[in-house]
Amino acid sequence: MKIKSAxxxxxxxxxxxxxxxxxxxxxxxxxxxxCGKSSLLNMLMGAKLCKTSSTPGRTRLINVFSVECDVPFxxxxxxxxxxxxxxxxxxxxxxxxxxxxxxxGENIAQVLCLMDIRRVPSELDKxxxxxxxxxxxxxxxxxxxxxxxxxxxAAKSRMDIAAALGLARDNLFVTSASKNIGRDELLDRIQxxxxx
Ligand SMILES: Nc1nc2c(ncn2[C@@H]2O[C@H](COP(=O)(O)OP(=O)(O)OP(=O)(O)O)[C@@H](O)[C@H]2O)c(=O)[nH]1
Ligand SMILES: [Mg+2]
Numbered sequence: 001m002k003i004k005s006a007x008x009x010x011x012x013x014x015x016x017x018x019x020x021x022x023x024x025x026x027x028x029x030x031x032x033x034x035c036g037k038s039s040l041l042n043m044l045m046g047a048k049l050c051k052t053s054s055t056p057g058r059t060r061l062i063n064v065f066s067v068e069c070d071v072p073f074x075x076x077x078x079x080x081x082x083x084x085x086x087x088x089x090x091x092x093x094x095x096x097x098x099x100x101x102x103x104x105g106e107n108i109a110q111v112l113c114l115m116d117i118r119r120v121p122s123e124l125d126k127x128x129x130x131x132x133x134x135x136x137x138x139x140x141x142x143x144x145x146x147x148x149x150x151x152x153x154a155a156k157s158r159m160d161i162a163a164a165l166g167l168a169r170d171n172l173f174v175t176s177a178s179k180n181i182g183r184d185e186l187l188d189r190i191q192x193x194x195x196x
Contacts, residue, residue, distance in 0.1 A: 001191035006045035024107035031114030033080030036144035039177035117143040
């Protein structure tokens with residue numbers, strides 16, 4: 001799939017998270033803070049539209065982007081979870097906002113669950129996956145930062161993470177935003193999802 005253009009639409013703050021509902025269909029991006037959500041979106045959209053940062057917790061709002069292509073859709077950049085156990089209020093805030101978002105999620109065509117390929121899935125990662133299963137929301141796991149590992153190590157990590165999550169290996173996409181790896185495969189997958 002070729003993206004013709006992409007643009008920032010709006011940021012939705014806490015109490016106005018429902019403002020995201022009017023956009024359809026949506027491909028939402030979720031994952032731990034700092035796992036590379038905003039960077040992956042920039043790679044997919046071919047433009048630096050999302051703010052990225054080495055400081056975890058950069059994205060604190062629900063950000064909406066419109067994508068022009070054969071099957072136009074919206075990317076939703078969600079705030080990351082679990083960046084500090086000490087800041088409980090922040091994670092509570094995350095759950096409240098995203099929980100409300102997912103529960104209303106009739107326009108969600110797919111949730112991309114991003115995970116750093118170098119990390120064993122955390123309890124929060126597993127919670128997210130089980131939570132999406134419970135809500136019957138379709139998801140795809142996207143492994144990020146594959147440039148940090150050799151090809152062999154990346155392949156092994158993909159297998160281990162798939163096993164830890166109880167998923168088939170084919171359901172996990174390997175990507176690198178800094179090396180532009182996995183872009184075409186993931187965009188084709190998104191096109192398939194949107195075309196059904
Ligand atoms: N080497 C490498 N670094 C990456 C890659 N993707 C993201 N990063 C780095 O990881 C850090 C976090 O990236 P972001 O895209 O801001 O992560 P995020 O998940 O949006 O973070 P929050 O908004 O805080 O939840 C930044 O320093 C990025 O440069 C990648 O593919 N390879
Ligand atoms: Mg971000």
